[in-house]
Amino acid sequence: MLAEQQTEEQITKTVLKGLTLKELKDFFTVADEKRFRGEQVFHWLYGHMVENFDDMANVPKYLRRKLNAYCEIMTLSNLTSEMSPRTGTKKYIFQTQDNHKVEAVVIPDPKRTTLCISTQVGCPLDCQFCATGLMGYKRNLSPGEIFDQYLLAAKDYNPRSEITNIVYMGMGEPLLNFTNTLKSLQIFAEDKTKGISLRKITVSTAGIAPKIIELADSGLRVKIALSLHSCFEETRSKLMPINKKYSLTDNLEAVRYYAKQTGTRITFEYILLKDINDRQDDLNALIRLCKSLPCKLNVIPYNSIHHMNPKGFAAELRPTTKIKLDEFVNKLRENEVTVTVRYTQGEDIAAACGQLAYKLENPDDLL
Numbered sequence: 001m002l003a004e005q006q007t008e009e010q011i012t013k014t015v016l017k018g019l020t021l022k023e024l025k026d027f028f029t030v031a032d033e034k035r036f037r038g039e040q041v042f043h044w045l046y047g048h049m050v051e052n053f054d055d056m057a058n059v060p061k062y063l064r065r066k067l068n069a070y071c072e073i074m075t076l077s078n079l080t081s082e083m084s085p086r087t088g089t090k091k092y093i094f095q096t097q098d099n100h101k102v103e104a105v106v107i108p109d110p111k112r113t114t115l116c117i118s119t120q121v122g123c124p125l126d127c128q129f130c131a132t133g134l135m136g137y138k139r140n141l142s143p144g145e146i147f148d149q150y151l152l153a154a155k156d157y158n159p160r161s162e163i164t165n166i167v168y169m170g171m172g173e174p175l176l177n178f179t180n181t182l183k184s185l186q187i188f189a190e191d192k193t194k195g196i197s198l199r200k201i202t203v204s205t206a207g208i209a210p211k212i213i214e215l216a217d218s219g220l221r222v223k224i225a226l227s228l229h230s231c232f233e234e235t236r237s238k239l240m241p242i243n244k245k246y247s248l249t250d251n252l253e254a255v256r257y258y259a260k261q262t263g264t265r266i267t268f269e270y271i272l273l274k275d276i277n278d279r280q281d282d283l284n285a286l287i288r289l290c291k292s293l294p295c296k297l298n299v300i301p302y303n304s305i306h307h308m309n310p311k312g313f314a315a316e317l318r319p320t321t322k323i324k325l326d327e328f329v330n331k332l333r334e335n336e337v338t339v340t341v342r343y344t345q346g347e348d349i350a351a352a353c354g355q356l357a358y359k360l361e362n363p364d365d366l367l
């Protein structure tokens with residue numbers, strides 16, 4: 001891989017950012033270098049967050065020269081960011097080398113600072129309440145591009161407040177980019193990675209049942225969040241067409257398995273929508289479900305995406321009133337369901353998740 005006889009013009013450089021520890025060790029072994037060089041480079045890439053090979057002080061000069069010639073580190077660049085002066089929420093738009101835009105958001109609160117990262121450019125799913133779905137799907141992010149969002153955001157944000165938690169909840173469906181999502185988690189899992197334990201990472205899914213089971217069997221003890229939004233198949237299929245392929249029944253079976261295998265509590269996400277999932281029947285079904293397994297529920301007020309001209313069912317969606325939302329949540333609590341209301345932060349800098357990147361990818365659509 002570091003073949004001396006290749007000229008620089010002939011070479012497609014190997015991107016090292018995104019390789020797991022084992023892959024880096026294998027890379028140096030195949031290149032006839034000492035295997036422990038893989039560990040050193042891993043440490044520099046993910047522990048020290050260096051951006052060029054010349055800063056890898058304990059890697060010998062001849063090897064740094066080779067790495068400069070045949071490999072590269074960076075996968076994303078920091079295009080723009082905007083911070084809410086009111087909440088400290090900061091949105092980042094990163095740019096891939098092929099000029100796509102990827103969004104990540106840092107959300108501080110008194111107990112933790114959470115980074116929300118993306119796994120795809122756009123999304124192939126078509127959840128009716130989501131702005132990212134309107135972008136369509138462009139491509140999967142590589143493990144390096146997924147991890148880079150953390151490195152770049154942490155570098156910028158940590159002096160203010162250290163990122164303590166990560167959610168895979170930005171653009172895209174992580175479990176439809178399963179291999180790369182898994183590799184990025186394997187990088188977080190190593191001791192030499194900068195300070196986030198897998199227990200502080202949540203992978204959020206629209207519900208790809210077989211992949212939930214695969215993730216449970218991977219040995220990576222991350223938390224999982226299922227976008228629930230309705231306890232009824234028919235309503236859920238209207239809100240999330242992927243439900244026709246992977247039904248709620250299958251997904252609930254998968255998350256039960258996940259909870260059992262990993263000893264973690266499942267999070268259910270529930271966007272409250274007027275007259276669609278906020279009726280008495282919905283409340284009763286939700287209480288029954290939440291009592292049947294170790295879980296917590298995030299109730300999310302709906303952020304309208306009407307300014308983006310959604311069509312069909314998406315155009316009919318409205319938020320539940322604040323009074324009704326409070327009643328709904330109180331009833332859940334009276335029934336001993338662990339519930340958090342997740343109000344949107346940073347509305348003053350951009351609207352709902354995904355919209356800023358959508359604007360940059362599709363500027364004409366929003367004129």
Ligand code: SF4
Nearest residue numbers: 123127130133172206
């Ligand atoms: S909610 Fe998530 S899975 Fe659904 S369209 Fe949006 S980004 Fe994709």
